Amino acid sequence: MTGLKNAGVALWVQLTSALQKHPKRATAALATVLLTGGSGAFAVASLGPDPADLPVRTLTETVPSLAAGQDLAELTDVQSFSLYRSETTRGNDTAESLLQRLGIADPQAAAFLHSNDAMRQNVLGRAGRLVSAETTPDHQLSQLTVRWAPNEDGTFLRLTVDRVEGKLQSKIETAKLTATPRLAGGVIRSSFFAATDAADIPDSVTMQMSDIFQGDLDFRRGLRKGDRFAVVYESLEADGEPLRAGRVLSTEFHNNGKTHQAMWFQEASKKGAYYTLDGKSLRQAYLNYPVEFSRISSGFSMRVHPIHKTWRAHLGTDFAAATGTKVRTVGDGTVSFAGVQNGYGNVIFVEHANHQTTVYAHLSRIDVKQGQRVEQSDIIGAVGSTGWATGPHLHFEFREKGEQRDPLTIAKITDAAQPISKAARPDFDKLAAQMRIELDAGTQSYAVASVR
Structure with missing residues (x-):
């Protein structure tokens, strides 16, 4: 007990001495204790010298000007930029x-x-x-x-x-224009066109892919969620700026467990075409549709005529599209008529092989002349509403020996395309090997991205 008493006396002497030497610090510490109720953890004020009591000394030094030797005009002149x-x-x-x-x-x-x-x-x-x-x-x-x-x-x-x-x-x-190859791809979530839009693939490239695989795939009803695709196409650039898309160089589509591949190849002095990577031609005699990105507003069937209000056969297919939309010929042939004809308005007739004819009516513009030779996908006119039409659309017919047939069946007609020659086969195989590597990288990368 005596030891504790002596220790307490010593502590009191130290606190008294501190109060006398540093009254401001001691008062602050006491106020802290009172404000916190004297409980819990709190910091103890330092009992060192009060900074307010320390001596103050002022130092003055000369700093050289960064603008020494320069005129005022030079200092105020703003650097120009673009x-x-x-x-x-x-x-x-x-x-x-x-x-x-x-x-x-x-x-x-x-x-x-x-x-x-x-x-x-x-x-x-x-x-x-x-x-x-x-x-x-x-x-x-x-x-x-x-x-x-x-x-x-x-x-x-x-x-x-x-x-x-x-x-x-x-x-x-x-x-x-400078052609630069670009690789793109995507995964089907709802529709092919929605997937290509999501992948920023140009509309013209989307339409080319649809044309290339039209004999193997039904892009409106045959695709499934999770199907994936890749495409290598030309980006046509002006002074380094992408201006528009060019030709599809190669493409691949995985549909319902089956892989479809195609690439563009052109032999010297011959017309280019799309082939499978093992050399089979994919060219069809006719394209599915004469108008890009349109909807079928009236099919090959009986209907009430929109103008005459009578029940009659509609012997063609109507494609709804805006006035001025480009119309293309679906197959190689010769223009047999280009002008105005009855309810067709501005109309073009194209004669093909095997006594087959295609008709393009209600045009706002005709871009070909009678007797002119045309090739598949050539632009021959534009959508309009001339003749017996209640609004802008293309009336399209397919005739065989003068009798109308369902136009949506013509894409099934195959083309007797010439096979790749023996002389060009080594070049074809070399290009096909390169395309396999590019397409495989594209489809795999987009498949992995879709899982994440």
Whole structure:
């Protein structure tokens, strides 16, 4: 007990001494105890010297200026830079709306685009053309470039608007498109077209795949959830910018446990075609559909005529599509008639082998002449509503020896395609081996991605 008493006395002496030397610290510690009720864990204030009591010393040093030796004009001169932006033209574009989307506020440029013939004829009011712009920091136009491919000859047009010595000027040049192979693929969830949209595959590539496998696959009713596909196609680029899609180079489809493969091959001085990777031709005499991405609004059957209101046979198939949609010939042949005829309106008749004829009616435009030779997939006109039509659509007929047949059965007619020659076989086998590797990598990667 005596030891504890002596220890308590010693502690009290130390606390008293601390209170006398550091009254502020001691008061803060006591306040903390009182606020927390004296219970729980709490930090004890340091009993070291109070910083407020320490001596203060001021030091002054000279710092050299980073701008020493430079004029004020040099310091205030802002480094110039350029801003870049790309857009796609719309059908209702004016000069102001196009420049606004490009982030350009330049009345002089807007006035120039309004008055320039090249811009008015090729850009304003025309949808789908690629536009890129270079501007100054204050959103003035430095350069405007528009690129588009008006036809299928492998070239594109480049319209450039430049500012030279404060004045705007334009020029149009022709250049070659660059073909770059691209690999894409996907997995069927609901429909083939939905899957290709999800994979950002161009519509023209989707339609080519449908045409290639039309003899083996029913893309409307024969696909199953989980089917997967891959495709290698050409991306046609203008100055490094993708402008449109080209030909399908190879493709593969896994449907209901069966694999379908195809690749494009062309022998010297011969017409190119699609083959299986072991060399069997996939070319059909006729394509399934004369219009891309349309729906069948009326089939080959009895119906009430929409204009005459009488019950009669509909001896063709109607494809609903917007006015101006391209119409293609479904097979090789010769145009036997191109003009206006009764209820057909603007109509084209194409004669094929074996006394077979296809008819394309209600067209808004005719792009061929009587006697002209056409090949499968050639564009011959555009959808319209001429003749006895209540709205824009294509009326399509297939006739055999003058008698109408169901057009949806013509894709089953095979084509007597020539086999690959012995001389070209080594080149074909080499290309097929390369395509097998690419397609296998594509389908496997997209199959793994679909599981994750």
